[in-house]
Amino acid sequence: MKNENNAKDDSIMRKFSFRMDFVTKNVSFDEKSGKFTGMLEPDPRRYEWTEIDGKRYLYDKFDNRYFPEHIYFDFLKQCAGKAGYFQPPKIDNSTAYIKSRLPFITNMLMGLTGLPTFKDKSEEFLQSLSTDKLEFVILSLD
Template sequence: MEKVNQEKEKKRAMRMDFIQEVVSSRKCKDGTTEFVMKWTPNPKRYDFIEIDGEVAFKDRFTGIVIHESALKNIKMMHGAPIFYSPPKQPDYCSYLKGRKAELLGHWDEKYPLMDTQRPFDGFLSKLRGKDTQIVILYVDMEGSTRISSEVDPETNLKIIKIFLMQMAKVIDNFRGYVLKFVGDCAIGIFPADENFTSMSDNAIQAAMIMRSVVEDVINTVFVEKRLPPIGCHIGLDIGSVRVDKVGALDVAAFDDLIGYSMNLTAKIQSHAGHEEILLGRNLFELLHCRWQEHCEKVDLGQTWTMKEPLSGCTYEVYRFLGKWVCKCWDK
């Protein structure tokens, strides 16, 4: 068992943040551009220390120490592709304004939805029976029970559909996929086998913008339409899951994601308070330092019983305090 745990630990993803400087570049015959880069460990994240006469870098956020000799492996990356997956709309103020204009412009519509195949279905079928690394995001609507008792069924349905639609659009904007909807909860995933750094950062930004969409888009429109405001609870983490078909023969069957990480993220989300974003330690360690700066460790008390699979210790959870404030609503 100890050997198995050690092997899993070796495969665990680890992130380093660098300050990148272009030293030179040249155009290649195939039309691409080749860059020669100088990478320096980001001083905002690392303290430079010395261990047994060797320079090392200590991560201020995770405590992980990386020896300078380990960075020699970077030389082996010559010619390897660098993955980068920016949001489809990186201007968040424009994104929020667009969502609000769309919501107001289509307010009187019934929000018809066609029964079409999800773009994600093909991705799932290719991975069936395999383990894959993903960032998981759960977001649900706060106040749904209260609202259902205050408005008529038609209005209640419209509120839920608006919430889920807006959350789905945020997931899509940050290169994620909507796995499914469960009641008033949307489950998003961000494939991270090859690009866990960008997808980790995308997921935490998606959570941040979800909160802004609820506060600055949905609720401002609801106030204008004399509807009760809503809230949200968000939970995130990263981990390995198995893609497989579940169900019963001749009854119902579909591809789904199964694994401890799915259950763990659901538990994390269930402990989130009003407009709160909680994330697990595995995801925290893979965030860029500019996002880690906005995180704080939280004590969930005796009600939190989830364990770290390798060590058996209580699994650490963090609160994300970052908030996007759009200062140009009236422009």
């Protein structure tokens, strides 16, 4: 049942975008099928549960933002049963990669080269959806 306060919280939460970081707790793993069952929990390095005026909130310590408890649980319900995909890192050896980049970084810091330009590949796609009334989550688990 949705009460008036929940409706107000929903309208406030929809006025801005936000991120949520999770840690995965291993529930089970079937070696034969390779199926992993995990449980998502708010990353304790970033979040803590708190109570304000008798209502529970998930407090984001980095963004100084409070998420009403029902928003968090509504999100979890939407994720239930959805497939997760494994995307391994593109850099196998970060130490070797950093060493290979040192000359470029040194030149940039000394002002010998300009700053590199980066393009967020998802930005163009997300902007194309700005007029649509779609709601979705991009979830990245480290």
